[in-house]
């Protein structure tokens with residue numbers, strides 16, 4: 001079969017020749033009903049019978065891989081798609097640097113590999129669960145469609161990880177695949193594996209922040225797994241990254257449109273002081289300081305996903321050739337980090353200091369630094385909206401020590417500039433840095449659904465261009481199908 005094109009003749013669309021891989025096909029078909037049950041129970045609340053203008057992958061050719069059409073979400077063709085195999089690919093880093101990439105799981109790294117695949121897999125359904133109530137308050141049909149696109153693709157990413165587990169990890173792989181459907185975001189007894197994926201996504205500003213920051217953590221993780229010496233994992237992640245770009249687009253443009261609408265409303269009303277919160281809110285838009293607080297929250301939660309700055313697990317995964325660095329093949333060094341060091345921010349006697357540590361143990365820190373750089377690009381673009389509106393206010397990323405629960409700074413309280421502060425000070429100032437109950441109530445009050453084609457809620461500007469170049473009044477979701 002042609003690897004570029006996806007076989008849609010089978011129940012599970014794929015480009016991995018499933019029809020000739022009876023055992024795996026059977027395992028996946030056995031898993032499928034449980035997945036559909038999960039989707040019905042924990043996927044989008046409502047709209048399951050609506051026709052949604054969604055893209056589906058029909059190829060893995062980067063020049064054109066998606067087809068748009070109206071689909072009912074439960075009928076979405078979740079498939080198994082791997083990027084084409086690169087001929088003569090070698091392991092691009094670690095102790096086995098330069099050796100042929102593995103097509104089977106290397107026995108000595110089996111447990112580590114399985115764990116990384118399970119952790120990645122767990123985040124995919126988690127975000128669908130976190131976002132399941134948002135359909136009810138979508139600010140437009142355009143946004144509703146984008147939410148559902150992200151949701152079905154996270155569902156597909158779960159399939160991608162389950163395929164690897166079932167194909168390469170035998171019985172324990174099948175057990176892990178079942179567990180992925182059993183854990184639930186925020187559940188007291190069986191929560192999702194990572195903290196940020198157990199937090200609520202109560203409103204659309206949170207959704208945009210989540211897709212901007214937390215999906216971007218996903219991007220960084222997928223990039224480092226795309227470097228993996230285990231070739232099927234690398235190929236899986238490479239194709240997932242193609243889809244992931246849209247999720248971050250939704251976040252970046254979403255926040256940009258919120259900022260723009262606030263600026264416009266302030267201008268129309270002649271308000272020049274962004275901190276005049278009551279006046280701004282009276283216009284039915286979200287004031288800029290509250291947007292900044294939401295940013296503080298989601299950014300700090302996302303930083304926790306990178307784990308401890310100094311980590312032997314990360315070093316082991318790199319040495320083993322399992323998980324590389326962001327853009328590993330473009331880095332000009334020995335790809336083994338034999339004598340290299342890397343600067344890490346650490347806590348020493350209550351103060352934050354920079355310290356050189358062996359680069360091998362600082363891989364989480366390095367990936368987090370790459371994330372911060374990547375995340376900053378969008379902040380710069382949001383600030384251009386503010387600049388064009390003639391406002392002095394600027395959004396910014398807080399210091400990495402702010403509001404952390406994992407790593408070096410979990411032990412202290414620090415303000416958004418990274419200045420350590422006492423517990424009492426933190427409690428007293430908390431609501432100036434993170435969304436207060438009152439802020440959340442206000443945002444919640446704005447979350448009224450808009451279902452008229454071309455209509456938008458008061459607090460968000462329309463997008464500059466439609467999905468698939470559709471006109472502004474396009475009916476992205478036919479709610480009454």
Ligand SMILES: [Fe+2]
Nearest residue numbers: 124154157218
């Ligand atoms: Fe994903």
Ligand SMILES: [Fe+2]
Nearest residue numbers: 215218244247
């Ligand atoms: Fe995503």
